[in-house]
Amino acid sequence: MTEAERVIGTPDIPDAEGADGATPQQPSESAGPAGDGTGGGRGRKKVLVLLGVAVLAYALDLVSKMIVVAKLEHEEPIEIFGEWLKFDAIRNAGAAFGIGEAFTVIFTAIAAVVIIVIIRLARKLYSLPWAIALGLLLGGALGNLTDRIFRAPGVFKGAVVDFIAPAHFAVFNLADSAIVCGGILIVILSFKGLDPDGTVHKD
Numbered sequence: 001m002t003e004a005e006r007v008i009g010t011p012d013i014p015d016a017e018g019a020d021g022a023t024p025q026q027p028s029e030s031a032g033p034a035g036d037g038t039g040g041g042r043g044r045k046k047v048l049v050l051l052g053v054a055v056l057a058y059a060l061d062l063v064s065k066m067i068v069v070a071k072l073e074h075e076e077p078i079e080i081f082g083e084w085l086k087f088d089a090i091r092n093a094g095a096a097f098g099i100g101e102a103f104t105v106i107f108t109a110i111a112a113v114v115i116i117v118i119i120r121l122a123r124k125l126y127s128l129p130w131a132i133a134l135g136l137l138l139g140g141a142l143g144n145l146t147d148r149i150f151r152a153p154g155v156f157k158g159a160v161v162d163f164i165a166p167a168h169f170a171v172f173n174l175a176d177s178a179i180v181c182g183g184i185l186i187v188i189l190s191f192k193g194l195d196p197d198g199t200v201h202k203d
Contacts, residue, residue, distance in 0.1 A: 057139025
């Protein structure tokens with residue numbers, strides 16, 4: 001402080017380093033809403049990725065089934081790669097790939113539980129690969145659950161539309177494919193130790 005400032009009573013103005021010479025703390029850009037460093041913005045982006053993948057998987061499954069029911073059901077199978085791959089419309093009251101046709105209601109309940117679990121996981125999601133995997137699972141589960149609810153023979157007992165028929169393999173649909181791909185990706189991420197919150201653990 002100069003002599004003139006002392007006389008007129010002008011207070012000291014702290015410089016850029018602060019009054020005590022310490023560098024002022026800047027807020028972290030990666031901090032979450034509570035400033036805890038959890039990256040709230042990044043989390044929201046991953047949730048948007050999850051929803052985007054789920055909507056895309058669901059839309060492709062829904063549109064493909066609508067086309068199959070309108071154009072292919074009750075018709076002769078269409079050969080895609082000779083005997084190796086055909087489009088053959090069937091109604092499946094069981095789980096994926098025609099398993100357990102006597103437990104349609106149980107599989108419907110399981111699909112609903114899977115959807116609820118994925119929604120709960122989304123609240124602490126900070127991993128892009130996990131967002132994609134869960135999005136595939138969510139879209140596939142919603143696709144088949146839609147059939148269970150709205151198709152014959154009744155609500156929660158509806159038969160799923162399957163049409164992809166490889167040789168010497170069960171007939172399936174795009175929702176089944178999304179579920180399988182999402183499941184495989186989750187297994188890979190688990191082996192690598194990557195958790196949904198973006199942390200890496202080592203056993």
